[in-house]
Amino acid sequence: MALGRAFSVAVSGVDGQVVEIEADIGRGLPGIHLVGLPDTALNESRDRVKAAVTNSGNSWPDSRVILALSPATLPKVGSVYDLGLALAVLDAARQIPRRSLERTVFLGELALDGRLRPVRGVLPGVLAVKRARWSRVVVPMTALAEAGLVDGIEVLGAGSLKEVVEWLRGEVELSRPIPGQFGQDVAYPDMSEVVGQSEARWALEVAAAGAHHVMLTGPPGIGKTMLAQRLPGILPPLTESEALEVTAIHSIAGLLTTERPLISSPPFIAPHHSTSVSALVGGGTGMAKPGAVSRAHRGVLFLDECAEMGLKVLEALRTPLEDGEIRIARRDGVARYPARFQLVLAANPCPCAPARNVDCVCAPMVRRKYLGKLSGPLLDRVDLRIAMMGVTTGALTDELGETTEHVRARVIAAREQAAERWREYGWRTNAEVPGPALRQKFTLSREALVPVERALRNGSLTARGADRALRVSWTLNDLAGGVMPGIAEVGAALDFRDRGTK
Template structure:
């Protein structure tokens, strides 16, 4: 009884698992049976694969074809298995030799005429194949640049099923990745375009140096959105491992382009305030897809008009803010997506939002209710609060604002100090360091901690808020090149948290 084999990858979140596909050709009426928990899209692949094989000049077997995907208990989702299904049938029929097929993982969706189409999650699938020790992976030609980002495995691209068959027979080569990757431009404008607002600019620099979350409040048109858009330009480029991690998430979300297959700059994601909880944290039917918090991994998530965002959506962000990860359970399994981002919230001081506070016509309860939509537990996770005010007319013509490049250089030096200090415990920025390590590894002198302890005794700070204030103090210390935060640094960090309450 003829039996053929091929291998593909099932991707759940950003993790991949190898899937073995077996094809058995037996006696009986011509039919195709697919087993191994396939979803609807995979069930429909029976017709796609059969037409693609016939239109590629090969003969579909006459008889009963059974296709089994193992592990049988793992749900199989999507059309990424089309190419593996086709070549496993041809292997079982003896139409292709099995020497190369036994050493290769094949990925891709088939068109009816045999063309190979790109699918989501190529990058994490190739990484999974490499980690499993496979020497070769075959991907659709449009995804060759994306797959070629992975070192340690031979990556080949195919435009059609016919080209794969010829390669398996040793009658023709497949495409190889080549050429330098295009360099991505920094996201957003330059910081020099923001005039005035020295305090907000300084807060933005501190947030960039330590990876801290930021809240900007002020009337419309004062520059909150401009500052938020320029935060990614102050952050250093992603490291090689970070770039692959971020690119893998965008691959799962279907956001990669051929022009920039590798994301090397911190991403900037700004969903509309009417977005849903699923779009924000991830989800969907079947297998969960990444949301905005994961697409902003290692970058900036900006929520404009934050009080207008639904309370359930804001509260759903509390766990990613604390843990740096999203775990979504759905029918087809639990998807895990990294979500270590910098959150920037922008809010008006009240519903009427006049240019001057004295012109506000909102009753006191309306003002309290408006900003009260940002709950206490969420606000406790925000490190820096800045209340922006209108600037003088003379500052509009000032030409002394620093550029993003100048500030980025200081931020890079501060981040280098933090990375050197925390590398032994596995962290790179001050905002990531757990509170107990923050206090045990590098304790502050009593005179510097006195304002924090006073705030704790008076109930003005929670334990989490105290740790976050100390993290901000370390970032201020790193920016001025000191070895340990002073009492002035701690007071300034506390001042950042108190301004949002006024």
């Protein structure tokens, strides 16, 4: 009896765990038995691995082969284990040096001719290998740039199983990532192209400075989509840790390219209004895949024509808006994905949506029902609500407004002031500050809180809404360069909550 061993990694959500692959070559009729909770794709790897080994110039054992993946209770999903399975068998057959396999994790799918194909989730897999204190990882050549984003671990790239075997025998050297070649940032449209709409532009600046959610209502063609598309451009660039978080999610979703393996700009995700719950929050069979709310992590999720979306789809937003992450339970386990995004809702005021409100032909009940699909609990989580009005003829010929560069400079300055204030507590933006901290550690003056207390007494504001209004007041204070919000900032924050849906 001969035993061999290699290592790979299992990715669940954005988390990963190193998996030990054991191969046993024993007596019995030729056959391959795979154990360790494999899914369908992994079960099919038996034929892929055998063909890849023989077509790479190595011999497959002419006896019974048992392949075990442990931890045995951890579901194994996908074809990422192919390379590790092949090397475990070759190790058991004593065709490669065992010492070379130590402290190395192997990721990659095998083609029948032995070529290494890319797999999803390489970046979170390499991050998991680093956290487990392994020293080396081998990935497909096409995923080398993505894996090379992780510092503190040796990353090697190979094009085929034959190349890996020769490297293990000391005959060749594998490729290493080229530092600094991560592609260009996304160029978003400029704010100066939006004519008029000074109030909506200011609301977007406040939203960007504090990472608040926004709702824009108004007739079609008024500029709601234009403004939403320009919001990512006035957001600060992602920090190194944020870029890795976002890139890991897009890696799992299979959206990375070799030309741009690192996402350093805030993403902009705009699903169609006919999208499903699974497409929005994530789902699928086996292990859940990330949805639009996770792909928009640290960026913008734009829901145009939100009043046309399904009720269940809209209500599914409530948990990620509050928690900043999504947890999805499926057959193969619970997947956890970050979902700290900025939500931008856009809607017409009614189904007929005329250019002027006086031309509306909808019955009062129809108008109320149209936006009534947006429930109170959902709207309570939206900090800024703006009812946009039509522009005048003069606005179309006026000089261009402020550019994205000028607005972004103010946003960055406000965010830096907020980050410095919350640094001791680990919060980055005003939107992340918990309500108890606002009420107990950073209490405003009695005079400044008068509008909030009045709104709470007359029932026009919930406790959650009060906390969100206080967060907006801190953002207005940061944009003004003040020390602490006063009654003017608190009043303006409450005013933002009273407009847009009436």
